[in-house]
Amino acid sequence: MAAKTVLNYLDRDSVVHKMTGTTKLAxxxxFTFAxxxxxxxWVLLGLFAVSLAAFKLSKIKYREVRFMMIFMLVFLLLNNLFIFLFDPNQGTNLYGTRHVLCHLFWRYDVTAEQLFYMLNISLKYFVxxxxxxxxxxxxxxxxxxxSLNSIGISYKVGYSVAIALRYIPDIQRDYHSISQAQQARGVELGKNEHFFSRLKNSVNILLPLILTSLNRIDTISNAMELRGFGKNKKRTWYTRRPFERRDFAALGLGVVLLVVSLTVTIKFGRFYNPFI
Structure with a gap:
């Protein structure tokens, strides 16, 4: 069975995939600035709707990115927990009102403003x-x-990023293969094994993985050197495509969302307080 990978390119026949890299980057x-x-x-809810619509148009399934979603959810829960632990009154300070729902202990009061603030923080992540x-x-x-080169970034930097993105799934597949090979030899990595034993046995996977990775990097480096990579100041790209209507539509939508977010922020402030 093939290893499941994360942070990798998923090829689909969709409107999103057919856009140029420059369009998607812009x-x-x-969208991030907005x-x-x-x-x-209300602005965040509108952006969230656009975000879900774009994800739907891409034809990428939830199960294919489930690991990243779960990782984000765990990070979000920890983030909200530490926000409350370090400053339980941050919401009341930002919104200027205080409605206590219940008292926990010491200085920790659960206020409607703090919950609403953490809701908005969570919404920003989901957006x-x-x-x-x-x-x-x-x-x-x-x-x-x-796309990076098209906005003025050196093609050497862009090529390094491309190699890194291509290399991540390879590392995950190598780890999966080495892990299965080691388990077939009797190296236990299951949940029934003690934590320190699993940590010790993981070294049997990491060392071959590091050696394999170094060998692959050396091979790529030699191949690029033989081809004279970096000799010229510019290079051409086979993947660069001309702009089409969908690209201009996506860029226009991004500009509109940013303008709306700026306008609402300037006119009504960054924080919407429903408790006034």
């Missing part, structure tokens, strides 16, 4: 995550490198 940046500059719940996953999963690494 939309990702515009979600970062505001805590207005940005689908688009971030979509950008990684729907953009061919070579196409991404070409």
């Amino acid at each position: 939309f990702f940046l515009l 979600s970062m500059i505001t805590y207005n719940t 940005a995550l689908p688009v971030a996953i979509l950008f990684i999963s729907a953009t061919n690494p070579s196409e991404f490198a070409a």
Whole structure:
């Protein structure tokens, strides 16, 4: 059975995949800025709807990105926990009102403002995550490198990013293969084994993985050197495509979302307080 990988390109016949890498990069940046500059719940809900619609258009299934979703959810829960532990009154300070729902202990009061603030924090993550996953999963690494070069970044940097993105699934597949080989030899990595025993046995996987990775990097480096990579200041890209209507539509949508977010933030402030 093939290893399941994360942070890798998923090829689909969709409108999102057919857009140029420059379009997807520009939309990702515009959308991210639009979600970062505001805590207005209504704006965030609107951005969340656009984010889900874009994910739906990409034809990428939830089960294919489930690991990243679960990882984000765990990180989000820990983030909210530490926000409350370090400053349980941050919401009341930001919104300017205080409605205590219940008292826990010492200085820890559960207020409606704090819960609403943490809700908006969570919403910001849920807004940005689908688009971030979509950008990684729907953009061919070579196409991404070409898009970076098109906005003025050195092609050497773009090519390094493309190699890194291509290399991540390879490392995961190598880890899976080495892990199965070691378990077939009697190296126990299951949950029934003690933590320190599993940690010790993991060394039997990491060392071959590191050696394999170093050998692959050396092979890539030699191949690029033989081809004269980096000799010229510019290079051409096979993956660069001309802009089409869908690209202009996506860029226009990104600009509109950013303008709306800025306008609402300037006119009504960054924080929408429903408790006034």
